[in-house]
Amino acid sequence: KAGVTQTPRYLIKTRGQQVTLSCSPISGHRSVSWYQQTPGQGLQFLFEYFSETQRNKGNFPGRFSGRQFSNSRSEMNVSTLELGDSALYLCASSLEGQNQETQYFGPGTRLLVL
């Protein structure tokens, strides 16, 4: 079974631009979560999608958004990029997004904002 894949793996953007990151979950998984990892703030939960609906959201500004398609693939978008958005963005999938399930993480997309 293929693991969670994220594209692209690396990205360089400039301030003010927008970016779209993609995540393909493990086949059969309906929950996809996104996380931001930075040296300063550590790992922080962005949002979770389940059956094409945003079910949970972390404490991030509205510039961060996402969506999920009918095949469970998910995208996240960051508009009006700031230097502080430079981070590793991790995606994880699980069957139903419940506490006792194993979340499987992708390798991440490393975003650098110049």
Place this chain on the structure above:
Amino acid sequence: GEDVEQSLFLSVREGDSSVINCTYTDSSSTYLYWYKQEPGAGLQLLTYIFSNMDMKQDQRLTVLLNKKDKHLSLRIADTQTGDSAIYFCAEAVSGGSYIPTFGRGTSLIVHP
């Protein structure tokens, strides 16, 4: 609110046991997790424990939970160089979806 704290570094000799500690603050029913992150990779769930348990063992890994002190530890027996990684403790309140709060991670360095 939730807050999870870990020490930043731990250095051990190969073959020794490693103990990585974590404290959390949420007093409600909660799941507590240990993840491993190797360089250039995402997180890998190692094990988890529910807050009504005291201990969980899985091969070389032992998780101990002290609910009174809100203290969680991960013991790795016979630590190998392949165990060198960053270990994250996380908690998530039960009863709903998985929304974790992570610690800052402990860098484990295993030297020969």
